[in-house]
Every structure is written in structure tokens, then in C-alpha cells.
Amino acid sequence: MDALILQVLNGLDKGSAYALIALGLTLIFGTLGVVNFAHGALFMIGAFCAVTVQRLLSLSFVTVDETQKDFLGKPLKVETPYVEAWFGPEVGAAIIDWSVPLAIIFAIPIMLAVGFIMERGLIKHFYKREHADQILVTFGLAIVLQELVKHYYGANPIPTPAPDAFKGSFDFGALIGFDPNTIIYPYWRLVYFAFSAVIIAGVFSFLRFTTFGMVVRAGMADRETVGLLGINIDRRFTIMFGIAAAVAGLAGVMYTPINSPNYHMGMDFLVLSFVVVVVGGMGSLPGAVLAGFLLGILESFASFSPIKNFFENWLFLPSIDQIIIYLVAIVILLTRPRGLMGRKGVMEE
Secondary structure (H helix, E strand, O other): HHHHHHHHHHHHHHHHHHHHHHHHHHHHHHHHOOOOHHHHHHHHHHHHHHHHHHHOOEEEEEEEEEEEOOOOOOOOEEEEEEHHHHHHHHHHHHHHHHHHHHHHHHHHHHHHHHHHHHHHHEEEEEEOOOOHHHHHHHHHHHHHHHHHHHHOOOOOOOOOOOOOOOOOOOEEHHOOOOOOOEEEHHHHHHHHHHHHHHHHHHHHHHHHHHHHHHHHHHHHOOOOOOHHOOOOOOHHHHHHHHHHHHHHHHHHHHOOOOOOOOOOOHHHHHHHHHOOOHHHHHHHHHHHHHHHHHHHHEEEEEEEOHHHHHHHHHOOOOOHHHHHHHHHHHHHHHHOOOOOOOOOOOOOO
């Protein structure tokens, strides 16, 4: 039982990342009808926003400390971060330690700006083009962004640790009545799941309970009619593109302590996220979230040793944990082409 609960927790962790990226993808497809293959690059840019903030906060200057001597008796040169000099050693060290959460403040305007520039500068010219054209141009944009990050940050993963307060693991087993130390789960992964839940709830609340969101939902259902009412729906859709970019960026920021940022991490998540969107139903926001968590849990259970050994030894399917998402997607799309919660007629022609 403890192993099963651990797999569920791992699945919720993976599903959180899938759901956040798929949510942004679905927002863009549902509002603009654009298949955005550059969305994984937005996730990557968010992650490197966290890297940038960490580097900025760690900038330091060199001073000579007469109280400390090296082995030759000469005064030591000491590097002091600027934030420690400005705010004091304790406060400055705390600011550096909390660089990942603080990067959220930095990432939101950056991702909104990137989203606006991407939509106004490039994607708006492909609204009425075939999906194949949209895929080609956005995939090319993703490669360009990926290579830019590789040029400026290098090809190697960059460790970006979580705050010291969230290092270590939580005894989840003791909380639910099991023996201590039977279900140990990293604190930051629980933080990431909670953060994802807040972002998802915030997006749905924004779309459901605000006038802006209601107009956007109406535009998703019937764009022409909303336009005839004198509402500039294109402007609102541009804002939604920026919000979708911000959601992907924030997902990347908070994921950095789990997976050290590297230039190809966007591509790693992109394909899986598109599978999530298709399984959930193209244009369905609840479907994207449901499919994200469902496929995350399935992937986690597929890596569970007894299940994995069964598939390898009896069904001769090695690495079932790597292909389970695609197998499930094939089954669902063969039996229900519009996805789990897709609108009738979508992808069924």
C-alpha cells in the first residue's frame, strides 16, 4: 500500500507539469486556433528566468579581509554578494536562498512580454493558415529560442536548488497513519503540486468569474458573434496568449529544483504535453487538466517495478514507462477521436 501511495504522489507530481503546460496550449488553441509548437520553449524560458535571477542575486565583489590569512600569512580575498552588502548578511543570504520563489516576480512580466511579442510579431500572421504551416513556423521558433539559450547559458544542466526550508523529505506515511519513514516524499515536489493547483484554480476562476474571462469563453465558442457586438476580441485573445505564456513560464520556474534547467527541456515536455491536449480533447481546458494528471499517474505506475517487470518478462515490452502515455493515447483516440472531454465533432471528421 505504501508503494502504491508513493506512485500516486509521483504521478501527481508529473501530472502537475503536464497539466500546466497543456493548459496553456489549450488556451492558445481554444482562443486563437493555433497549434503552438513553441509552447515548450516558453516552459524552458521560465526555467531560465529562475537561473537568471539566481545569478543576478549571486553577483559579488571582492574585498580583502585583514582578519583572515592564507597559509602564507597574507590577507584573504573574500567574495561578498551585493545583496548581502546592501541588506546585511542574514537578509542577503535569505534572499539568495529564496531565489527560485522570487523568480516568479521576475518571470511574470518577462513571460507576458514574450507572449505578446510572439503573438503580435509572428503568430498573428498564421491564424488563417493551415495547421501544418502553424506547426512548422512555431517549431522553427522553438528551435531558435532553444539555440539562443544554449548559446548564452551553455549546453550543460544548471543546478538551481530549492530554498533550504524545503530541502529534505516529508514523512507522508506518518501523516496518514502508516509506520514512520514508510512513505517519504520531497518537500519541493509537494510544493510544486500545491503551486500547480493554485495556478490551475486561478486560471479557471479568471475565465469563469470575471467579465473578461466570460467574454473570452464566448469568443472561444463563437468569435464572429462576439465581434459583431463591438468587442475587440482579438485584443483579448492576445492577452490570453500572454497569460498562457505566463502559465508555462511559471511552471518552468518552479520546476527548476526538480529538474536542473537545460536548453532542450522544453522539447522534452512539448511532445508529451501535446499528447495530453489531444487525449483531453482539443480546446477543452478541463480535459487538458484531467488528462495531464491521469497520464502522469499512469506513467508513474508503469515505472512501478512489479508492473514494469510484468510487461518486460511476459509481454516483451521494454521501457513500458516511456511508452505507456502513447499507448493510452492510441486507445483513447481510436475509441473516442475527440478525446476525453472534447466537443462533439472536433477531430471526428
